[in-house]
Amino acid sequence: MYKLQIRHRTFSLKKPVWEKGELVGIYEIVMLRGDWLEGISLRTTWVMGLTATFFILLYGTVLWLLSRKLFRPMKYLIERMDAFARGEAATDVVPVRHDEMGILLQQFDAMQDKIRHTQADVEREQKEKELMIASLSHDLKTPLMSISAYTEVLNGDRQLKRLERQEYQDVLLGNVERMKQMISELEMYTALGSSESEMAMVKVEGEEFFDMLLGSYEGLAERDQIDVKMDVRTDQLYRVHPEQLMRLTDNLINNALRHTRTNGVMGLGVIASDWELPEWIIPSLRAELDNYRAGATLIIVQNEGPAIPEEQLIRIFEPYVQHQNQEEKTYAGGSGLGLSIAKRVAIKHGGDMRMWSYEGYGTLAACRLPEHGECKRREGG
Numbered sequence: 001m002y003k004l005q006i007r008h009r010t011f012s013l014k015k016p017v018w019e020k021g022e023l024v025g026i027y028e029i030v031m032l033r034g035d036w037l038e039g040i041s042l043r044t045t046w047v048m049g050l051t052a053t054f055f056i057l058l059y060g061t062v063l064w065l066l067s068r069k070l071f072r073p074m075k076y077l078i079e080r081m082d083a084f085a086r087g088e089a090a091t092d093v094v095p096v097r098h099d100e101m102g103i104l105l106q107q108f109d110a111m112q113d114k115i116r117h118t119q120a121d122v123e124r125e126q127k128e129k130e131l132m133i134a135s136l137s138h139d140l141k142t143p144l145m146s147i148s149a150y151t152e153v154l155n156g157d158r159q160l161k162r163l164e165r166q167e168y169q170d171v172l173l174g175n176v177e178r179m180k181q182m183i184s185e186l187e188m189y190t191a192l193g194s195s196e197s198e199m200a201m202v203k204v205e206g207e208e209f210f211d212m213l214l215g216s217y218e219g220l221a222e223r224d225q226i227d228v229k230m231d232v233r234t235d236q237l238y239r240v241h242p243e244q245l246m247r248l249t250d251n252l253i254n255n256a257l258r259h260t261r262t263n264g265v266m267g268l269g270v271i272a273s274d275w276e277l278p279e280w281i282i283p284s285l286r287a288e289l290d291n292y293r294a295g296a297t298l299i300i301v302q303n304e305g306p307a308i309p310e311e312q313l314i315r316i317f318e319p320y321v322q323h324q325n326q327e328e329k330t331y332a333g334g335s336g337l338g339l340s341i342a343k344r345v346a347i348k349h350g351g352d353m354r355m356w357s358y359e360g361y362g363t364l365a366a367c368r369l370p371e372h373g374e375c376k377r378r379e380g381g
Contacts, residue, residue, distance in 0.1 A: 073101035077108060084112055128319060139182055143175035185337045188247075189319060192344035199241040199348055205375045206234040206297065210270040213246060217253050217268065224257055227265045229280045234272035234297055236371040240349060248345040251338035252301040252365050259305035259363065267302035267364075273371060282361045289366060296351065299367040308357040316355055317343045342367070 005012040017025040150168045154160070160168070210232045218228050253268070260266050267280045273295050277286055282302065289298065308316065319340045339355075346353040351368040 069099065069101065073105060077101075077105060080105075080108060080112070140179060143179050147172055147175050185341060189337050189341050189344065192341060192348060199244060201239040201241055201349075203237055203239050203372065204242070206236045206238050206270065206272065207232055207375070209238070209240070209242075210234065210299075213249060214268045214270065217249075220253075220257065224260075225262050226257065226260050227263070229265060229267045229278070231267075231269040231271065231278040233275035233278075234270055235375050236272050236297060237373050237375055238297070238369060239372055240369075241345075244345045244348070248342045248367060249299065249301070251342040252299075252367070255338065255365070256301050256303035256363070260303040261305055264304035264362075266304070267300065269300040269302075270297060271300065272297045282356070282358055282364055284358065285356055285364060288356075292354065292366065293368060296368045296370055299369060300364065301366075302362060302364040304362040307359040307361075308355075308363055313355060313357055317353065 005014075012028060014026055014028045016023055017027055150172050154165065154168055154172075214230055214232065218230065222228070253266075256266050265280065267278065269278050269281075271277055271293070273293055277289060278300075280302065281289065281300070289300075292298070317339050319337055343353040346367045346369075350370045353365065353367045355363065355365045357363040
């Protein structure tokens with residue numbers, strides 16, 4: 001009574017009514033709070049609108065961040081995985097990222113490259129094995145047929161003279177040795193290609209070792225009426241497997257002897273990195289050889305003979321690839337693994353091997369051999 005009552009929607013006031021000192025009633029005044037309610041409604045609408053807008057923006061921002069940080073990179077990754085499964089290369093360019101998803105994409109691409117390289121290596125090795133089996137089968141067929149034919153004659157009823165029988169036996173033994181050599185070289189080639197194959201290296205003084213190694217070929221060249229120019233210019237130490245390095249030089253020099261014309265010149269050299277190349281080197285090759293031997297010693301075998309065509313030269317170190325004489329339409333002979341074995345021996349020594357051929361000059365094969373320091377000077381040397 002007498003007090004203004006403020007409620008949520010109204011104001012109310014109650015007062016008594018008196019007449020002649022007596023209470024005759026009570027009146028009540030009630031007023032709606034229209035402006036206040038309108039303000040409340042407007043504020044409520046604004047608050048709800050702002051709240052809804054905030055949550056919409058928050059939801060959109062979260063979606064955008066998820067799309068940028070997760071969904072889009074996952075889409076790139078899925079597309080790359082699908083393309084890789086189909087054996088296709090991904091064509092889209094992925095932006096460079098430095099977060100976890102970027103690292104994942106980079107690792108996946110690196111894994112793809114590694115798997116593709118591994119597959120290419122496996123396919124190449126498979127083709128190489130198929131070629132080797134086919135070539136070996138073809139090469140073994142001729143001596144086997146010869147052995148079969150001569151064996152039938154020896155076992156037949158035909159009366160052979162002692163000299164004829166000895167001649168047939170010599171042919172049989174020659175074919176057997178040829179087959180044994182083919183199989184031995186195949187085993188050597190396979191062993192040198194194995195990552196588990198290790199060669200027992202020894203340290204040698206270069207000048208003494210190579211003088212002895214190359215000196216043994218001078219008599220062989222003289223027998224074939226070939227002039228040999230030999231240079232050993234080194235004072236370095238080397239870690240080598242003597243037997244395998246001898247096999248390497250055997251293969252290179254025998255190839256050179258087969259292709260050097262009668263009364264021609266063959267160059268043999270071992271030239272350390274700090275020595276001048278010999279004068280008999282093909283002139284146009286001097287600068288390239290200087291670059292090739294940087295910090296290493298070259299074992300050089302050069303012959304005078306027909307040039308090897310470019311299409312054969314680029315494949316000359318592949319197994320069972322042999323140089324064909326264009327004039328006589330014949331192959332070089334041998335098993336076809338000699339140069340392949342020589343290059344693998346060079347690689348096992350930490351080096352490399354290359355070959356050049358020029359019309360009018362001949363062919364030069366060079367093996368790079370790492371150096372292991374200078375020899376200590378002998379007193380009085």
